[in-house]
Amino acid sequence: MSCPRDDVAALGANAGGLCDGDMTSTTIIDVDELNVTYGDFHAVQDLSFQVERGELYALLGTNGAGKTSALEVIEGHRRASSGTVRVFGASPTNRRAVRPRMGIMLQDSGFSPDLTASESVRLIGRLTERSDTVDRVLSLVDLTGKADTRVSSLSGGEKRRLDFATAVYGRPELVVLDEPTTGLDIQSRDALWDAVQQLREDGSTIVLTTHYLEEAQQHADRVGLMHRGLLRRQGTVPELTRALPATIQFSLAPNAPAPPMHSAPVSDRSYLIETFHLQADLKQLLDWADVHAVDLRELSAAPTRLDDVFRAMDTEPAPA
Amino acid sequence: MxxxxxxxxxxxxxxxxxxVANLIPPVAASAFFIYNRDVFERLGSLGYIAAVIVFTVGAFSLYTTVVxxxxxxxxxxxxxxxxxxxxxxxxxxxxxxLPVSAISLLQVGLILGAFATVSDRPDNLPLLIAAIAAAFVMMLALAMATAGVTNSPEHAQITTLPLSLGTIAVVNWVAITGTESLAPLKRLLPGGSATELIVNAWNGGVPLADSLVLLVPTLAWVVVAVVLASKFFRWEPRR
Structure with missing residues (x-):
């Protein structure tokens, strides 16, 4: 299978080999029946999923759900207790084969406090065997002014940004981000997501974990939801939220008539309507309020969010 | 790399x-031994001073710093x-x-060079170099093994004490009392045979074949330390 020149160019400076051998497959990560145990504790159980080229896949879960353990096996930092994980068709522990094509942002910074920001990026960049410039990646995360500052003098947010800079050094084909926006202010979070978007436009595949569900909802192509070591849900955000109703909330004056559709009173005059037809029911409610001259106070309508899926999942009994 | x-x-x-903590003290201790070389030569020999210098640098500049x-x-x-x-x-x-090893080798080279200048030159320089290399490889391998059971730099102040002080004690025991008695024990202790080798290389008077055999126990310690390091060394902190 040949690789069109335009495609190669679009994939960025270090996309060489993307159309070679195993890369004729579109599957970048293949996790099959992965188990990770620590003594008697089963951190990850029978986890299976694939990540396709160009996707942004978010692996989400509660604390202790097993997502970091799973991610560490994918990164090659941890060996699977059983099952197989292939990255670019190779074992993730095969560093020479995988790492030049894979950028990793760790959950903890892991930089030497005595090196400067630019020295840290230069060192890790060289060792990844990708080509890029330190200035480019530092400017990407707005750390150009801190290039000569020792890591020990950087703030927590700046260290996270430095971590991201090393992960995207050389525009790798695959970027693994472990809670990338934790500890970042809103401007830095936006800037980081802009950089992720740019990577995706360059053809990179992204795998991430995050506690910020709204970020996953907004940016992920597909989401895997882990709970107590198991992958309990997987799919696009619409697929995951489809099974749960959206909500309309409002409150009424004491003398107002009862609402036109079934609603659960939250308190004396506050109502919650759960619906799978948000637009139609909202229109019906607004028409009713208009006809009866009813004031819908504190009216809000919310589509189903990943938070709701999470909460529902938490109350479900574990599968046998 | x-x-x-x-x-x-x-x-x-x-x-x-x-x-200050790891690289300066060996230099100061070595300077003390060289300055008082007449006293220490009477106690042991010039080879004894050389052995003390090698293992002071090996134990502190190399072993403790690496751990x-x-x-x-x-x-x-x-x-x-x-x-x-x-x-x-x-x-x-x-x-x-690599940098710590290079600094330690440079230190020991300069100190022994200064010592040779103010006293006598070593009788067999190639043998001395072989002895120093074997001793440093042993200390390096022991450092990797010790690092496996060391959780933090502060913890290293405790975990390095037994081997660093132990080898210095062995050096003094072997170099001062010689190996006429308890030879097998002295040679099997970490640093024992290397000390005897350094003393022989500096003072001379021992057939080369008899000295070369002394490399074996030191290299055996390297093997033991590498096995221990591969078993105990961790790349990440314990969870």
Missing amino acids: LSIARSELSQILRNRALL TTLAARRQTLFLKRLRSTAVSDQAIMSGLV
């Missing part, structure tokens, strides 16, 4: 606490960071210990 070594050298030179460095790099997750790249574990480890 050289990129890691270069960055490691920068980190060592910027860490004044490490420099402290590896524990610190693991604690800050720098080792994990390095393992996130394309380089092998062997290259990472080599890069990390």
Whole structure:
């Protein structure tokens, strides 16, 4: 299978080999029946999923759900207790084969406090065997002014940004981000997501974990939801939220008539309507309020969010 | 590997606490021995002073510094960071210990050079170099093994004491009392046979074949230490 020149160019400076051998497959990560145990504790159980080229896949879960353990096996930092994980068709522990094509942002910074920001990026960049410039990646995360500052003098947010800079050094084909926006202010979070978007436009595949569900909802192509070591849900955000109703909330004056559709009173005059037809029911409610001259106070309508899926999942009994 | 070594050298030179605590004392101790060489020569021999210098540098500049460095790099997750790249574990480890090893070799070379200038030159320089190399490889391997049971740089102040003080004690015992009695025990202790080899190389008077055999126990300690290191060394902090 040949690789069109335009495609190669679009994939960025270090996309060489993307159309070679195993890369004729579109599957970048293949996790099959992965188990990770620590003594008697089963951190990850029978986890299976694939990540396709160009996707942004978010692996989400509660604390202790097993997502970091799973991610560490994918990164090659941890060996699977059983099952197989292939990255670019190779074992993730095969560093020479995988790492030049894979950028990793760790959950903890892991930089030497005595090196400067630019020295840290230069060192890790060289060792990844990708080509890029330190200035480019530092400017990407707005750390150009801190290039000569020792890591020990950087703030927590700046260290996270430095971590991201090393992960995207050389525009790798695959970027693994472990809670990338934790500890970042809103401007830095936006800037980081802009950089992720740019990577995706360059053809990179992204795998991430995050506690910020709204970020996953907004940016992920597909989401895997882990709970107590198991992958309990997987799919696009619409697929995951489809099974749960959206909500309309409002409150009424004491003398107002009862609402036109079934609603659960939250308190004396506050109502919650759960619906799978948000637009139609909202229109019906607004028409009713208009006809009866009813004031819908504190009216809000919310589509189903990943938070709701999470909460529902938490109350479900574990599968046998 | 050289990129890691270069960055490691920068980190060592910027860490004044490490420099003062681990690299300066061996120089000071060696200067004391050289200044009082007449006293120590009467106690043992010139070879004894050379052996003390080699193992003072080996125990503190090399062994203690390597244990402290590896524990610190693991604690800050720098080792994990390095393992996130394309380089092998062997290259990472080599890069990390190369600057300390080079500094220690330079130290011992300069100190012994100064000692030879003010006293007598070693009788067999190639044998002395072989003895120093074997002793340093042993201390390096023991450092990797000790780093496996050392959780932090602060913890290293405790975990390094038994071997660093132990080898210095062995050096003094072997070099002062000789190996006429309890020879097997003295030669099997870490640093024992290397001390005898250094003394022989500096003082002379012992057939080369008899001296070369003394490399075997030292290299056996290297094997033991490497096995222990491969069993106990951890790249990440214990969870």
